[in-house]
Amino acid sequence: MMASSNLTFAAHATILLCLLGASQSAPTDCERLVRPLHQVHLHHLEGGWAFIAGSINNSRIMEALKQRGSIAAYFSNSSETHLSYTQVNRITGQCQQRSYNISFQGSTFSLEGNHRFQLNGSFLFTSCPDCAVMRWVVNSARRQTVDLYLLSRRRTLEPEVMEEFKAQVNCLQLPPPAVMDPSEELCPEPQEHQEPTAVLRDGNNIRKKHV
Ligand SMILES: *[C@@H]1O[C@H](CO)[C@@H](O)[C@H](O)[C@H]1NC(C)=O
Ligand SMILES: *[C@@H]1O[C@H](CO)[C@@H](O)[C@H](O)[C@H]1NC(C)=O
Ligand SMILES: *[C@@H]1O[C@H](CO)[C@@H](O)[C@H](O)[C@H]1NC(C)=O
Numbered sequence: 001m002m003a004s005s006n007l008t009f010a011a012h013a014t015i016l017l018c019l020l021g022a023s024q025s026a027p028t029d030c031e032r033l034v035r036p037l038h039q040v041h042l043h044h045l046e047g048g049w050a051f052i053a054g055s056i057n058n059s060r061i062m063e064a065l066k067q068r069g070s071i072a073a074y075f076s077n078s079s080e081t082h083l084s085y086t087q088v089n090r091i092t093g094q095c096q097q098r099s100y101n102i103s104f105q106g107s108t109f110s111l112e113g114n115h116r117f118q119l120n121g122s123f124l125f126t127s128c129p130d131c132a133v134m135r136w137v138v139n140s141a142r143r144q145t146v147d148l149y150l151l152s153r154r155r156t157l158e159p160e161v162m163e164e165f166k167a168q169v170n171c172l173q174l175p176p177p178a179v180m181d182p183s184e185e186l187c188p189e190p191q192e193h194q195e196p197t198a199v200l201r202d203g204n205n206i207r208k209k210h211v
């Protein structure tokens, strides 16, 4: 009895190790890697994030991503179902911001209102506790794309996390991801009243700027 359950345990452990060890995407591995989260805790998203890497199924938009020095994302005003999302791209030293309201239905979200483009998104599995993996389906006059982004509270991540993200990109059959330069400054969160904003120069982590 004891021996047989030990054997069963050993068999399971071996299967698990095989799955973890497989860097290429066996179907079961991909299922796990690109599974949308059941539930997103919106309060967990609040605050600032750095885009670490991204992949888009469109080479023109992918090139545009590579031209960006850094991308910061700020989620705020969490309710049960709504958040405001501000993305600030640093492009040739300039900070360009866009803000959207997003509404959540479980772990999927969409842009509210009448924008130039439609976006449906979801958050996928990640083993990194201070990261988020976001999948977008974008539809606009300029692009119909699937995007996958790795965000983190930190600027640099362990190689294992990068490998896991690359595997997720592979599973979705997207091109190899662009990795953002962690030494490029992040643009600060725009202030409500739009005073001229100073640039955060220090630190590896994103801080909220209080003026
Ligand atoms: C966010 O919440 C604060 C405090 O409740 C409020 O003053 C502010 O207007 C809200 N911002 C938006 C964009 O709803
Ligand atoms: C988001 O929603 C709030 C309140 O519903 C509104 O005041 C604000 O203008 C919206 N922001 C954007 C960027 O659409
Ligand atoms: C987002 O989802 C809605 C509802 O399922 C759908 O009507 C819309 O076409 C989707 N938009 C995109 C860009 O996939």
Ligand SMILES: *[C@@H]1O[C@H](CO)[C@@H](O)[C@H](O)[C@H]1NC(C)=O
Pocket (backbone or CB within 6 Å): 057, 058, 059, 144, 145, 146
């Ligand atoms: C990217 O994916 C979208 C959605 O599946 C598709 O409509 C579009 O044609 C794809 N783009 C390319 C360049 O394959």
